[in-house]
Amino acid sequence: MYSFSQVQTYLKCPLQYKYKYIDEIIPPREESLELILGKSVHQTLEFLYQQVSIFQVPGLDTVVKEFDQKFNSLVANTSFEDDKIWIFKNRWRIYITNHYQRNHPFEWFKVLSTEEFFNFKLPNAHTFRGYIDRLDKNGNTLIINDYKTNKSLPTDEDQMYDEQIILYSYGILQKYGEQFDKVVGKLEYLHFDYIKEVDVSPNALEQVVKKYTDIVDEIEHKKTLFRQGDENAFEPKESSLCRFCPYKEICPLFAHWMGKVSGEELGKESIAAIVDEYVANANKIKELKNHNDQLKKILVEYASKNKFLRLFGKQYQIKIHTRKDFKIVDKDWLKSVLEKLDLLSEALEIDRYKVAKMIKSGKVDLKLLKDIVEESEVVTLRGGERE
Ligand code: SF4
Known part of the structure; x- marks a missing residue:
């Protein structure tokens, strides 16, 4: 089964993909305040919209209280400094207040689901796993919402998130398509209080689905080569992202200096x-x-x-x-x-x-x-x- 993050890892570096998804080498996960913020935002909005979906719209105070508890429990056993924690908490309060005030009283749409995992088939019959933060309906329109807590906006050239939402639209249409006439994708950049509507036209769907189907075919081909004994089927792709790669010590591009060297006739x-x-x-x-x-x-x-x-x-x-x-x-x-x-x-x-x-x-x-x-x-x- 494939996922969007798997494909992005492959595009970033095929060797990193192999380490992570074929060799299943799981690097130690580093906790960061950005990650904690993202997690808390998603959890709190999930709480908010679960309440909305049963017509129990909570007040903003209740939502903030819910967040404080979640955020506090997530930072409880970390060693982050208090003033840094405060900055992230404050960021969250601003995000959630803007979001709440913009959408209150939450009446123009109906919430179908929150934090929904779903599987769908690509045209090449491979299964892809999708994940949607919130799925709404407004009349005959299905709305896919994705929350982003990034502190920078992707440039016009960077279409990664647009492609993600278009691909998920393709998948969700396999589940609910008969009941709706239209799908709308919304990327909500909470830091900027800005919503980007993504074009989910048939043309955009066709292009993105073809692109991801071709990539999955390419990965499958490399997997076959690897199974047949080609050790170099997944090649390293060096970029500025190598700095953050958790596999640097074993990557052949860096291992000579960083990793353990054994069996050398000449020393390092x-x-x-x-x-x-x-x-x-x-x-x-x-x-x-x-x-x-x-x-x-x-x-x-x-x-x-x-x-x-x-x-x-x-x-x-x-x-x-x-x-x-x-x-x-x-x-x-x-x-x-x-x-x-x-x-x-x-x-x-x-x-x-x-x-x-x-x-x-x-x-x-x-x-x-x-x-x-x-x-x-x-x-x-x-x-x-x-x-
Ligand atoms: S260090 Fe760079 S080239 Fe090596 S696996 Fe990681 S991302 Fe790929």
Whole structure:
């Protein structure tokens, strides 16, 4: 079974996904006041809307009292400083007061459920698990509400939460679809007292469902490769998020320095010295190449001006060889010209990088290309400054 957070973990880093969901390595969970705040907000709004759903709208004071008890019990055995706890409590009071006043007397909609887990099928028949903070109905419209306590708003480019609510709409329609004409997604950013309505049009549903179905297919393909013995099927994807990764000590990109090193013939320090020497040499080679490119420019200009084909140093000589090269400006036009001349198949060459991409993504099964394509490993070393 898949979930939105599983897919997000995979997109962030396939190797982190493997550690968490295939190897089931559970990192120690760090409690933070942000998490406690999120938990308390969700629990208190759940309390509020459970009451609303049975026509017992509690007063704001009752809701705040409920929160204080929940928040206090969540911070009871932590070591956070009192003034920090106060800041988070105050944030909550503001969130809940704004939310309550905006929605009071809670009459224009009916609450169908709160904190609802549900399963649904993707078109590729894989099961996906969804979770909705609150589900309402207003006439023939189904409303999905998701509360966010983030202190920053996602940019227009960051569509993650929109996609989540669209995907859940697809799932919830499998459960209630026959009874409603329309679904509306609402992302409520409590910190900003702002509600973003998400477009859940058939077009948006189609695009998002296709995207997530394709990702699940890709994960399934990698799982198959892994089961067949490909240890590298889930590759590490380095990004700024590595700083917060709980698997850094075992990740092959960081384990040499952070993790335990066993069975090395050379010690960690000796390898470190070789790394430094290798990168310093690579930098020198790069510098020399740049310098040589400048020398080449001077020599070519000089030879061309004087119509020389060979230049002499005291120890070495250089022969100048010129050949014609051609850059394609309009590929489609060129194709049609070559086609007319019956030369297209002669000019077309299979792009091996594209073929490799098709194999890696599972679009083509390597078994089908047995005896046609040979698999090998290419090792590249890329040097850089240490963080
Ligand atoms: S440290 Fe970075 S690359 Fe390694 S598993 Fe974690 S997220 Fe992936």
